[in-house]
Amino acid sequence: MRSITTTRPLVALGVALGIAVGGVAAAGAATTATATTTAAAPAVRAVQNFGLSSAQAKNVQNWLKQNWGYNGSIDGQLGPESWKAFQRNLKEFWGYPGAIDGIPGTETVKALQRLLKDGGWGYTGAIDGIAGDGTRAAFRNFADGI
Structure with missing residues (x-):
């Protein structure tokens, strides 16, 4: 059984990763992540015209x-x-x-x-x-x- 001091940071990390990756729905799923699981967002390379038409x-x-x-x-x-x-x-x-x-x-x-x-x-x-x-x-x- 995990102690509260171990579980609480993992849940917070899972929520933060879930929100960063896909919003609140993903945050709920991410709360079950273990310390060895990481969520990786796909690399998005946006267009950057810096004001050019x-x-x-x-x-x-x-x-x-x-x-x-x-x-x-x-x-x-x-x-x-x-x-x-x-x-x-x-x-x-x-x-x-x-x-x-x-x-x-x-x-x-x-x-x-x-x-x-x-x-x-x-x-x-x-x-x-x-x-x-x-x-x-x-x-x-x-x-x-x-």
């Missing part, structure tokens, strides 16, 4: 296809394959230190901000890795000008 994102994809080994479809949605190609550019020229993983996280955004600032695309903000209004406006300038 579909037409602007297609411009970026065409540029990536011509210059950075992008071989996906020109669909106006900057998904993982678009961002992998962009990360190759950012790694070579703009100080991106991370893996070529297609995830436009903080380090990808910092390198993008350096490109937008030093490349003359109108970014005047801090290199902070936050894709705010200034980053998005400059990214649109970039997409329109390439």
Whole structure:
């Protein structure tokens, strides 16, 4: 028999995992999990256009296809394959230190901000890795000008 000090943390962990994975219904099922069972959410890689229209994102994809080994479809949605190609550019020229993983996280955004600032695309903000209004406006300038 488990003591209350062992069971209570497992139930709390199961509820938290259930909510994270699929909501309250899954939380009830997750409460029966043992300490060796883990719930893994599927890796979802979302499209991240950072304020670009579909037409602007297609411009970026065409540029990536011509210059950075992008071989996906020109669909106006900057998904993982678009961002992998962009990360190759950012790694070579703009100080991106991370893996070529297609995830436009903080380090990808910092390198993008350096490109937008030093490349003359109108970014005047801090290199902070936050894709705010200034980053998005400059990214649109970039997409329109390439």
